[in-house]
């Protein structure tokens with residue numbers, strides 16, 4: 001369960017206030033709204049990348065409001081993937097488990113499992129520069145899921161892909177989210193994408209004007 005209670009956060013002169021919502025574990029919801037309505041600001045606050053003025057964030061029975069980003073067990077896939085140019089795909093998929101000190105066997109097994117699920121097995125020894133757009137996106141998704149996050153955040157992660165690649169990545173994403181039962185927050189401007197992926201669509205304006213939302 002992700003539970004946000006009366007959150008207030010600001011970015012320069014822009015402010016979000018009194019934001020409350022709950023998302024059950026394993027649900028996927030899309031956050032939509034006009035440019036500048038605060039979607040990324042809210043996601044950054046959840047991830048610990050933006051200071052929270054007041055209110056609380058609970059995730060999987062922990063209060064994470066003031067935790068360091070690395071301790072929250074939240075994974076973020078940004079639009080540009082932010083892959084590491086000097087690491088192979090195998091190293092990307094092993095990155096999270098290694099920094100969380102998983103055993104070598106568990107790390108290797110997790111890497112192989114994700115590579116299989118995301119169709120990356122033949123690419124494990126490649127570097128990001130040699131990947132197509134769809135492959136790079138699947139690596140970013142695999143890296144995000146590797147250490148089993150409690151929350152997966154997708155910030156316009158499918159924006160900018162050509163139609164064929166968009167459809168390919170969307171179906172990989174649908175399958176992976178369902179296989180992993182991971183609670184997912186998906187920011188997009190693409191309503192069709194939101195309808196295909198999410199069990200609920202929530203509008204930023206609605207979130208800002210209504211006192212509390214239960215998202216199912």
Ligand SMILES: Nc1ncnc2c1ncn2[C@@H]1O[C@H](COP(=O)(O)OP(=O)(O)OP(=O)(O)O)[C@@H](O)[C@H]1O
Nearest residue numbers: 011012013014033034035036037038039040041042
């Ligand atoms: N570091 C910052 N300093 C000042 N203002 C900021 C900063 N970051 C964001 N803002 C402002 O906060 C407001 C909300 O921005 P945010 O990026 O959260 O919107 P958004 O809904 O994600 O937009 P988009 O759909 O275009 O990505 C905007 O007016 C933006 O200019």
